[in-house]
Amino acid sequence: MATPAAAGAPGAPAPPRSRKSVTGTRRTVAALFLLPALVLLGALVVYPIGYSVVRSFYDQSGDGFAGVDNYKALFTDDGIRTALKNNIIWVVFAPTVATALGLIFAVLTERVRWGTAFKLVVFMPMAISMLAAGIIFRLVYDQDPDKGVANAVWVGVHDTFAQASAFPKAHPGRDSPLRADQGGFITRTPVRAGTPVALPLVGVAPDQMPDDAKKAVPAQPEGDKVTGTTWQDFTRGKGVGTLGAPDPSELGYPGMKIEAVKDGKVVASTKAAADGTFSLPAKADGAQLRLPADNFKEAYNGLDWLGPSLVTPSIIGSYIWMWAGFAMVLIAAGLAGVPRELLEAARVDGASEWQVFRRVTVPLLAPVLAVVTVTLMINVLKVFDLVFIIAPGSSQDDANVLALELYRKGFSEDQPGIASAIAVFLLLLVIPVMWFNVRRLRREVRR
Numbered sequence: 001m002a003t004p005a006a007a008g009a010p011g012a013p014a015p016p017r018s019r020k021s022v023t024g025t026r027r028t029v030a031a032l033f034l035l036p037a038l039v040l041l042g043a044l045v046v047y048p049i050g051y052s053v054v055r056s057f058y059d060q061s062g063d064g065f066a067g068v069d070n071y072k073a074l075f076t077d078d079g080i081r082t083a084l085k086n087n088i089i090w091v092v093f094a095p096t097v098a099t100a101l102g103l104i105f106a107v108l109t110e111r112v113r114w115g116t117a118f119k120l121v122v123f124m125p126m127a128i129s130m131l132a133a134g135i136i137f138r139l140v141y142d143q144d145p146d147k148g149v150a151n152a153v154w155v156g157v158h159d160t161f162a163q164a165s166a167f168p169k170a171h172p173g174r175d176s177p178l179r180a181d182q183g184g185f186i187t188r189t190p191v192r193a194g195t196p197v198a199l200p201l202v203g204v205a206p207d208q209m210p211d212d213a214k215k216a217v218p219a220q221p222e223g224d225k226v227t228g229t230t231w232q233d234f235t236r237g238k239g240v241g242t243l244g245a246p247d248p249s250e251l252g253y254p255g256m257k258i259e260a261v262k263d264g265k266v267v268a269s270t271k272a273a274a275d276g277t278f279s280l281p282a283k284a285d286g287a288q289l290r291l292p293a294d295n296f297k298e299a300y301n302g303l304d305w306l307g308p309s310l311v312t313p314s315i316i317g318s319y320i321w322m323w324a325g326f327a328m329v330l331i332a333a334g335l336a337g338v339p340r341e342l343l344e345a346a347r348v349d350g351a352s353e354w355q356v357f358r359r360v361t362v363p364l365l366a367p368v369l370a371v372v373t374v375t376l377m378i379n380v381l382k383v384f385d386l387v388f389i390i391a392p393g394s395s396q397d398d399a400n401v402l403a404l405e406l407y408r409k410g411f412s413e414d415q416p417g418i419a420s421a422i423a424v425f426l427l428l429l430v431i432p433v434m435w436f437n438v439r440r441l442r443r444e445v446r447r
């Protein structure tokens with residue numbers, strides 16, 4: 001048996017020394033460094049969560065215990081149910097579309113020289129606050145095509161294939177020979193060849209008349225043809241001009257379509273010249289002249305992007321505009337780590353680019369795609385700014401989400417108990433998504 005003296009003999013290993021910091025122990029130093037963060041965490045996260053949970057069980061005044069009544073309201077209140085439905089739409093579509101676009105952008109920009117510049121442009125919206133983005137898209141979705149970019153483009157495309165009428169407000173005046181018929185106007189009596197017909201209308205503002213309109217002139221008889229004039233029978237100034245006859249300052253209706261109708265059938269048709277005159281063949285003799293409804297179609301004003309039916313998809317579109325760049329950057333980083341040998345091997349084996357993308361690239365990027373999707377899901381559950389700014393008051397109820405309903409219940413309607421219940425409910429919705437993300441990250445670390 002070794003004696004105590006032998007333990008200190010030359011060549012024997014020295015016992016390990018305990019390293020102590022100036023303050024005494026390493027744990028004390030760690031605790032001191034963590035203390036400010038723990039205090040802030042408790043004050044800004046733990047305490048508000050605890051207080052919200054407790055407050056959710058009390059009534060509006062905060063004095064009476066309400067039990068689970070506030071939580072029952074989550075499923076009985078129409079506003080909260082609409083918000084919950086919209087949140088489901090947000091969670092399903094916004095992360096999916098943003099991630100898909102990010103994936104497409106990341107893959108395609110690898111093959112072009114200006115890929116870096118494109119990525120910069122796509123990512124730039126991330127530098128804009130939600131408030132600023134909301135103001136931008138409130139203008140983009142403006143109903144007036146002269147202000148809203150979305151409707152300006154939509155109306156331009158529409159009018160390319162279906163030109164609107166130049167006379168949407170035109171209608172017969174006093175003692176007119178025309179009467180209403182199927183959205184248009186028709187003469188009260190049949191017309192005769194050789195007798196010029198007057199088809200006066202009013203209602204078109206002078207500055208809205210077509211640029212090619214010329215001064216209206218009375219039509220001249222042409223043997224067995226039916227001739228006439230259609231014009232703006234209005235002259236500025238009280239008592240000026242003659243009703244039922246073209247005056248020197250009055251303009252014709254160029255392009256106005258005129259149909260000759262017999263027994264309910266159109267036997268001939270024509271369009272008025274720049275001075276409003278027109279001519280129909282002999283078979284129009286004895287027919288009634290009709291100005292069809294096509295002449296008076298209202299100008300197409302685009303879509304009501306912020307109306308009840310489109311407001312939620314429109315706001316989701318603005319969110320995707322902001323966050324597709326975020327998804328693209330993360331996916332591009334993951335794509336940079338994909339072994340090129342696998343892609344080249346797939347191409348050598350005869351796989352098309354689509355097969356390489358679907359069978360090789362996407363499976364290898366699955367962990368990155370999961371991170372992006374889960375991150376965006378957590379983010380959309382908290383979306384508030386865009387909905388609050390973009391949706392007008394008339395359709396804010398239809399665009400409502402849980403975060404906005406929390407604000408409205410807590411501040412506008414003074415129901416803090418229900419607002420706290422919504423906050424707790426939102427926390428419960430976020431926890432499973434966060435738990436999934438933490439588990440996935442731990443698996444990645446183990447690999």
